[in-house]
Amino acid sequence: MxxxxxxxxxxxxxxxxxxxxxxxxxxxxxxxxxxxxxxxxxxxxxxxxxxxxxxxxxxxxxLPVADGQIPWAAAQSEAPTVPQAWFSLCHYQVGMEQVTLLPGAQLALDDAESRALFEAFEPLCAEDGLTLRWDSATEWHVSGEPLRGLACASLDRVSGRMVDAWLAESPANPTGARLLKRLQSEAQMLFYTHPAHDARTARGLLPVNGFWVHGAGALDASLAxxxxxxxxxxxxxxxxxxxxxxxxxxxxxxxxxxxxxxxxxxxxxxxxxxxxxxxxxxxxxxxxxxxxxxxxxxxxxxxxxxxxxxxxxxxx
Structure with missing residues (x-):
């Protein structure tokens, strides 16, 4: 090589x-x-x-390359033909006329806080046919048919920027795109009322108030x-x-x-x-x-x- x-x-x-x-x-x-x-x-x-x-x-x-549909999560999976993605925890900073995303890597989020949020949020995903798995403090793995065909902006595209222009819009799966937007809204409300929110705020830390979905896709077959x-x-x-x-x-x-x-x-x-x-x-x-x-x-x-x-x- x-x-x-x-x-x-x-x-x-x-x-x-x-x-x-x-x-x-x-x-x-x-x-x-x-x-x-x-x-x-x-x-x-x-x-x-x-x-x-x-x-x-x-x-x-x-890997196959299509805009917003590089199957990063599926490529690392033992079941790559199943649609998969990552939910990356973040802080949405709300301004006068814009909402900016700060990624989890900048939030000093520990495993205990992340797992507590995960346990609260996982049942909501299950209700919509999504299997959520805790991978790290800032990144959770998700899989399920509702993700098939979704085009999602990379976390690197939206980090530190206004999120409006990057929200998932997938003509191939508009139902899945709407489901994700609803889950993002539900996560925002759930995380706001979670004890972790007040605990982080009391320590002078930005609270986790949402997630960003990226790396979505599936492979036709396993790839070396x-x-x-x-x-x-x-x-x-x-x-x-x-x-x-x-x-x-x-x-x-x-x-x-x-x-x-x-x-x-x-x-x-x-x-x-x-x-x-x-x-x-x-x-x-x-x-x-x-x-x-x-x-x-x-x-x-x-x-x-x-x-x-x-x-x-x-x-x-």
């Missing part, structure tokens, strides 16, 4: 991030891209339910997934927090570590692949061919100079 590094949120669409790109110095990345050949890009837009890094990862693993690429998470974590100082620092560390390692592999003659993902596109570069025409192409590329890193990242 060639070395494959897949980097989520190598750039973000936020104006604050775009303003930083011209001053971002990534010499190892610049040198690496000069030695690689770009492949056809996966181009999209900011409004797709599945972000570029999830589409790119699914393609590498061999391909080997996953290396996928550093530091840029993603900083971008989802809108911490652009941390995002810039993370890029500098990546350039000096993982990117430098990939560059060294190329210089040793080893095959490598690099995929950079923004919020619209995923662009992939692989080890350059060694034939005569390829050498001529690289010579021409070197003559005219390589594309500035800021321009490359802007086109993500």
């Amino acid at each position: 060639p070395h494959h590094l897949l980097i989520p949120f190598a750039a973000a669409s936020a104006p604050e991030c775009q303003a930083l790109l011209p001053g971002l110095k990534l010499p190892k990345l610049q040198a690496l891209l000069a030695l690689l050949s770009e492949q056809p890009a996966d181009r999209g837009d900011d409004h797709q339910l599945s972000p570029p890094h999830e589409r790119a990862l699914a393609q590498v693993l061999g 997934l391909a080997e996953a690429p290396a996928m550093p998470d530091t840029l993603r974590q900083a971008a989802l927090r809108s911490d652009w100082t941390a995002w810039t620092a993370a890029w500098l560390v990546l350039d000096a570590a993982e990117i430098a390692s990939l560059l060294a592999a190329v210089q040793r003659g080893e095959p490598v692949t690099l995929t950079l993902c923004g919020e619209r596109h995923a662009r992939t570069w692989t080890t350059a061919p060694t034939g005569a025409f390829a050498r001529i192409g690289r010579s021409i590329k070197q003559l005219f100079g390589t594309t500035p890193i800021a321009d490359t990242l802007k086109d993500l």
Whole structure:
């Protein structure tokens, strides 16, 4: 297997991030891209339910890719033909004219609180033909036929953003979409009256007041997934927090570590692949061919100079 590094949120669409790109110095990345050949890009837009890094990862693993219907939960199941998804606990922050989602990873939620909420909510799911399973403090697994054909926005799409534009609308299963919206409303009321709400508020913590459904889908049959690429998470974590100082620092560390390692592999003659993902596109570069025409192409590329890193990242 060639070395494959897949980097989520190598750039973000936020104006604050775009303003930083011209001053971002990534010499190892610049040198690496000069030695690689770009492949056809996966181009999209900011409004797709599945972000570029999830589409790119699914393609590498061999999963079917449809917008909002990458079967992440089913792919990790022993019964992958059953429709499945994840319910991720969150805090809906209500403003004057908008509702913003804060993911469970930012809520310091412990197992005991999560299990208490789970035990209260699980019977409501069962009444609607859904089987709920506790997986972690912030993420529960759900399965059942009402989920079949649903298209759901990735949690990475909605984290820290207004939720209205991302609510599930599935022409293939409008009944299931309505069921989920009702369950989200019921969860909001149930969690508000649950003792965990007042306990967290008393400790100065944001209460859990809902969940987000994502990763929905089913497979036609069991799949043997391909080997996953290396996928550093530091840029993603900083971008989802809108911490652009941390995002810039993370890029500098990546350039000096993982990117430098990939560059060294190329210089040793080893095959490598690099995929950079923004919020619209995923662009992939692989080890350059060694034939005569390829050498001529690289010579021409070197003559005219390589594309500035800021321009490359802007086109993500």
